Amino acid sequence: MDMLHFKLELPLQSTEHVLGVQLILTFSYQLHRMSTFVMQSMAFFQSSFAVPGSQLYVNGDLRLQQKQPLSHGGLDVRYNVSVINGTSPFAHDYDLTHIVAAYQERNVTTILTDPNPIWLVGRAAEAPFVINAVIRYPMEVISYLPGFWEMIKFAWIQYVSILLIFLWVFERIKRFVFQNQVVTTIPVTAVPQGELYKQHLS
Numbered sequence: 376m377d378m379l380h381f382k383l384e385l386p387l388q389s390t391e392h393v394l395g396v397q398l399i400l401t402f403s404y405q406l407h408r409m410s411t412f413v414m415q416s417m418a419f420f421q422s423s424f425a426v427p428g429s430q431l432y433v434n435g436d437l438r439l440q441q442k443q444p445l446s447h448g449g450l451d452v453r454y455n456v457s458v459i460n461g462t463s464p465f466a467h468d469y470d471l472t473h474i475v476a477a478y479q480e481r482n483v484t485t486i487l488t489d490p491n492p493i494w495l496v497g498r499a500a501e502a503p504f505v506i507n508a509v510i511r512y513p514m515e516v517i518s519y520l521p522g523f524w525e526m527i528k529f530a531w532i533q534y535v536s537i538l539l540i541f542l543w544v545f546e547r548i549k550r551f552v553f554q555n556q557v558v559t560t561i562p563v564t565a566v567p568q569g570e571l572y573k574q575h576l577s
Contacts, residue, residue, distance in 0.1 A: 377512040384503040393504045395423030396431050397471065400510070401458050404485060410445040410519040414454035418487035418510070419475060422494070429498030430505040435490035436513050442482040445519040454481055 387393070398420045406412040418437055445451060458478055460468045467473050478484060487510070498504065521529075 379510040379512070381508055381510075383506040383508075385506070386503045387498075387501075389500040392427035393498075394425075394427060395421070396506065397421040398433075398506065398508075399459070399471075399474070400487070400508070402437065402485065404439070406445070406517060410447055410451065410517065411449070412445050412451045412483070414452075414483060415457055416454075416485040417458045417478060418485060420487055420490055420492075422490075422492045424494045426494075426496055427498065428494045428496050428504070429502065430495040430507060432493040432495065433490045433506070433508040434511075435487045435509075436511045437485050438488050438513070439515045439517070440484045440486055441518050445483070445517065447520050454483060 400418045400420070402416045402418070404412075404414050404416045418435075420433060420435075422431070459474055463469075
């Protein structure tokens with residue numbers, strides 16, 4: 376399991392206190408097996424506490440969420456755009472509610488699960504507020520639409536495996552029928568077709 380560890384220090388004045396945190400982490404998420412997919416994703420975290428703190432420790436998993444399967448061919452870059460439009464002159468593009476709502480409209484997103492926040496108190500005067508985070512990348516199950524030849528390959532494997540079983544069963548049934556004379560048979564002498572033709576002419 377891969378892991379990202381980072382530490383962020385926020386300078387504060389001696390009279391300032393931190394009672395809560397809202398954190399947006401942005402990532403470049405890439406898949407290169409079965410489906411080639413590249414996107415700019417994010418993980419949103421917020422937490423509030425009753426007492427001022429000196430440090431926040433977060434340890435969670437960045438998980439992939441899909442509303443629809445990925446395509447099997449080509450490079451999918453439909454979401455390879457910044458989560459926050461830093462070039463926009465409009466204030467609503469930087470509003471947290473707008474950012475989260477626009478992000479949730481995507482069919483493929485990431486989410487920070489089980490962050491397990493730990494709030495540490497006792498900040499010294501002029502000491503910065505510290506955010507210490509560990510982000511893990513667990514193994515994911517990716518849903519995608521297979522291509523034609525991939526479907527043919529798996530269908531052929533399944534067809535052959537079933538065919539072999541049926542051939543074996545039918546062979547056993549045939550042996551049982553002939554060895555135990557289950558079906559009544561009448562022996563008939565085979566006559567060449569040429570002789571039948573001659574007898575008909577005579």
